[in-house]
Amino acid sequence: MDDDYFAGFSSDDICEHTLMSAQLSSREPVQVRITQRPESPLEFNITIIAFDYLSEFSILCGLLSAFGLDIQSGDMYSAERKIVDVFNVRANPHAPFDKMNQQAFTDTVKKFVHLLSTGDIHEPREQLNRLLIESIEKMDEPLSGLLSPIEIQFDNKASGSWTVMETQSNDAFAFLYAVSNALGMRSVYVHKAKIRGGAIVRDRFFIADRWGRKIEKSEEQERLKISIAMIKQFTSFLPEAPDPAKAMHHFDQFLDKLAEVHFPDQIVSFLATNRGMNVLAHLLGSSDYLWDDFLGIHFNDLVPVLDNLEQTPLEPDLASLRCSLESTATIEEKRSVLNRFKDAELFRIDAKHLLDPGVTLMQFSRAVTDLADGVLNEAANICYSGGHGSYAICALGKFGGREMGYASDLELIFVHESEAETAFFELFARRVTEFIETRRTGIFHIDLRLRPYGDAGRWSIPLTQFASYYSATGEAAPFERQALIKLRFVAGDPAFGRRIEAHRDGFTYSGGEWDSENALHLRRRQIRELVKPGEINVKYSAGGIVDIEYAIQYLQLLHGHQYPALRSTNTLEAMHRLNEAGLLGQNEYSQLHTAYLFLRNVIDALRIVRGDASDLVLPPQDSEEFKSLARRLGYREKDRAENAALLAADLLQEMKRVHGHFLARYDR
Numbered sequence: 001m002d003d004d005y006f007a008g009f010s011s012d013d014i015c016e017h018t019l020m021s022a023q024l025s026s027r028e029p030v031q032v033r034i035t036q037r038p039e040s041p042l043e044f045n046i047t048i049i050a051f052d053y054l055s056e057f058s059i060l061c062g063l064l065s066a067f068g069l070d071i072q073s074g075d076m077y078s079a080e081r082k083i084v085d086v087f088n089v090r091a092n093p094h095a096p097f098d099k100m101n102q103q104a105f106t107d108t109v110k111k112f113v114h115l116l117s118t119g120d121i122h123e124p125r126e127q128l129n130r131l132l133i134e135s136i137e138k139m140d141e142p143l144s145g146l147l148s149p150i151e152i153q154f155d156n157k158a159s160g161s162w163t164v165m166e167t168q169s170n171d172a173f174a175f176l177y178a179v180s181n182a183l184g185m186r187s188v189y190v191h192k193a194k195i196r197g198g199a200i201v202r203d204r205f206f207i208a209d210r211w212g213r214k215i216e217k218s219e220e221q222e223r224l225k226i227s228i229a230m231i232k233q234f235t236s237f238l239p240e241a242p243d244p245a246k247a248m249h250h251f252d253q254f255l256d257k258l259a260e261v262h263f264p265d266q267i268v269s270f271l272a273t274n275r276g277m278n279v280l281a282h283l284l285g286s287s288d289y290l291w292d293d294f295l296g297i298h299f300n301d302l303v304p305v306l307d308n309l310e311q312t313p314l315e316p317d318l319a320s321l322r323c324s325l326e327s328t329a330t331i332e333e334k335r336s337v338l339n340r341f342k343d344a345e346l347f348r349i350d351a352k353h354l355l356d357p358g359v360t361l362m363q364f365s366r367a368v369t370d371l372a373d374g375v376l377n378e379a380a381n382i383c384y385s386g387g388h389g390s391y392a393i394c395a396l397g398k399f400g401g402r403e404m405g406y407a408s409d410l411e412l413i414f415v416h417e418s419e420a421e422t423a424f425f426e427l428f429a430r431r432v433t434e435f436i437e438t439r440r441t442g443i444f445h446i447d448l449r450l451r452p453y454g455d456a457g458r459w460s461i462p463l464t465q466f467a468s469y470y471s472a473t474g475e476a477a478p479f480e481r482q483a484l485i486k487l488r489f490v491a492g493d494p495a496f497g498r499r500i501e502a503h504r505d506g507f508t509y510s511g512g513e514w515d516s517e518n519a520l521h522l523r524r525r526q527i528r529e530l531v532k533p534g535e536i537n538v539k540y541s542a543g544g545i546v547d548i549e550y551a552i553q554y555l556q557l558l559h560g561h562q563y564p565a566l567r568s569t570n571t572l573e574a575m576h577r578l579n580e581a582g583l584l585g586q587n588e589y590s591q592l593h594t595a596y597l598f599l600r601n602v603i604d605a606l607r608i609v610r611g612d613a614s615d616l617v618l619p620p621q622d623s624e625e626f627k628s629l630a631r632r633l634g635y636r637e638k639d640r641a642e643n644a645a646l647l648a649a650d651l652l653q654e655m656k657r658v659h660g661h662f663l664a665r666y667d668r
Helices: 003-008 011-022 056-066 099-117 122-139 175-185 218-235 244-260 265-271 274-284 288-295 299-307 318-326 331-355 361-384 419-435 463-469 478-486 494-508 516-529 545-559 571-580 586-610 624-632 640-666
Strands: 030-036 043-051 069-079 082-091 150-155 163-170 189-196 200-208 391-396 410-416 460-462 488-492
Touching: 003 069, 011 030, 011 043, 011 082, 030 099, 043 056, 043 069, 043 099, 056 069, 056 082, 056 099, 056 122, 056 175, 069 175, 099 122, 122 175, 122 244, 122 640, 150 218, 175 189, 175 200, 175 218, 175 244, 218 244, 218 265, 218 274, 244 274, 244 288, 265 274, 265 299, 274 288, 274 299, 274 331, 288 331, 288 586, 299 331, 318 331, 318 361, 331 361, 361 391, 361 410, 361 419, 361 488, 361 586, 391 419, 391 478, 391 494, 410 419, 410 463, 419 460, 460 463, 463 494, 478 494, 478 516, 478 545, 488 494, 516 545, 516 640, 545 571, 545 586, 545 640, 571 586, 586 624, 586 640, 624 640
Parallel strands: 410 460
Antiparallel strands: 030 043, 043 082, 069 082, 069 189, 150 163, 163 200, 189 200, 391 410, 391 488
């Protein structure tokens, strides 16, 4: 140990540290001793002797804060792959550090050091951030003190081997964790630290970079200063993030990207405001998929998007897209412009829905659908250049119903008028499909599987084949007749599109016999084959959103011939019109309407995390993902486990009620 270690501790202390060190092994990589200080029942000395692992100091500081312990002073030393950390802490008067909590702290320290011993620093960091924020919320301990400015000085003369970094700031709960975590996240090794509290906190860290070298270049020191200040400030907003661990992990990556472009002034200025950090915490703590989109935007374009989000209209600016396309010459340039616009606008709409409480689910769906309509129209116009003959591109599914959400795909049918032009329009459909790039599976991915004959059918079909297939004597299965409820003309010749929609009306709403047993058999198969035992699929499980959609569509099939107003592609609109026509009672309408919005919100909350429209299986209730899901859906109790329990109860109640309505009406 350094000379100041022996000067700072008594011979009895050193003897105790030596004995504790001798007990370390691969199976017991840490020893903890807790003693109460005689001057105060709330003050304790905590000694931790352990093998030295990367980020260990910040993990230990975070655990002290998670147990409500305010660090008054501390000394940390490392030598020969071992550490000696001695902290003087003060317990929260409302959360006494009794024997039971002392044992819990010791067990938790051992758990985290074991995790660190595997060499994985990401998992213990994520677990710590979740534990810390959950504990802080339960204790109602504010982190606002971390917003105080911090002064940082570097000295490369005081030590032969280490850069001495001195920090000074107002005292604040979890301050040492925020600073030490910033060092750990920036891969800075802490050899020794002296912590001295009071109204003004003055800490001294002996540090080196990831290669064990002093940090001597002024630009590296400045970069580290900015990183520490930003991470300290960002930590105070972690309680606002649906998933604090995800938020901090993404913020670390964000700082890496910022460092590559030398911390643009406009970014630093934006993040210096409470609002900027709050926006970022919500955004980075919500979704890996949104984070990927976030990285795809140039930093110079990012601040205007986030800074003006409240004033920016939700609707996509399709006029600006057309202007940009007109100023480009080649097909490849147009393709690049179109897809950059699509990605940027989709991120902006997603972010606005996430961050602006005034944006409703239906408004969000319409905006995403309008974007898809505009992008598809422009892509079709570009790819059709030089072609001839009428065509129509029709949407189905969520796109057809103007019900798109996070990670929605584009279900399409291409139809052309002249059979003689089939070869051209087959190539045209392929060009359009390739023209719209898909950055991630499912998101704006063009899906043609609902076309006649599915994957075995042509990509674009002539009107005669469309009319023959979808007819009383045609080959369309009953579920395909039902799927056409969602058909909506999107691009091409409007008059030709109206002819296709008119044929759909004559076929789907013909008043012909509806095979209810076949439809119910299909629904039972979905529950049996698409839902694994013990899992809850928000789409396909009994009481899932499919029960609502099918219940409404069955009524449309039964009564659409007599009531043309029912021929809506939108579920909520059709539900409203069924209620107005007296075909859906007020009580049933109210309950299904409420359940539909609830389940759609759950589905979108799942998709924004996973970026996958097909994965709608709920995570286990006791998982961190489920707790974050509850947070994302607006459950704001201080105890995140309680939030999860409330969400689980609401899901059970809504899905049970929905399936009850479905069975009562159709499966008697």
